[in-house]
Amino acid sequence: MSDVEETLKRINAHKGVLGILICNNDGVVIRSTYETNHATKMSAHSAPLLTKAVHMVRDLDPQNDLLFLRLKSKKHEIMVAPEKDFTLIVVQNPNVE
Secondary structure (H helix, E strand, O other), rough: HHHHHHHHHHHHHOOOOOEEEEEOOOOOOEOOOOOOOHHHHHHHHHHHHHHHHHHHHHHHHHOOOOOEEEEEEOOOOOEEEOOOEEEEEEOOOOOOO
């Protein structure tokens, strides 16, 4: 099993995780545990938000970088980890204990 597969399996095993997406820098879904249409829609909505968050951090301090973005709603928690060549997005149910 590749390192990517192992990591996805480990993340998916956490309580409450509903899905995982890996997108390239253009927002194209590379891997996902969601069906294609849903993954594409999530990526399309996440990309502009991530871009704005990166710019906000840089505007406040040009020597700083965004490492992680976490959004929480009543039903879901969306965690976005931008890397150099890809972005990892994990969606979980925050109400699972």
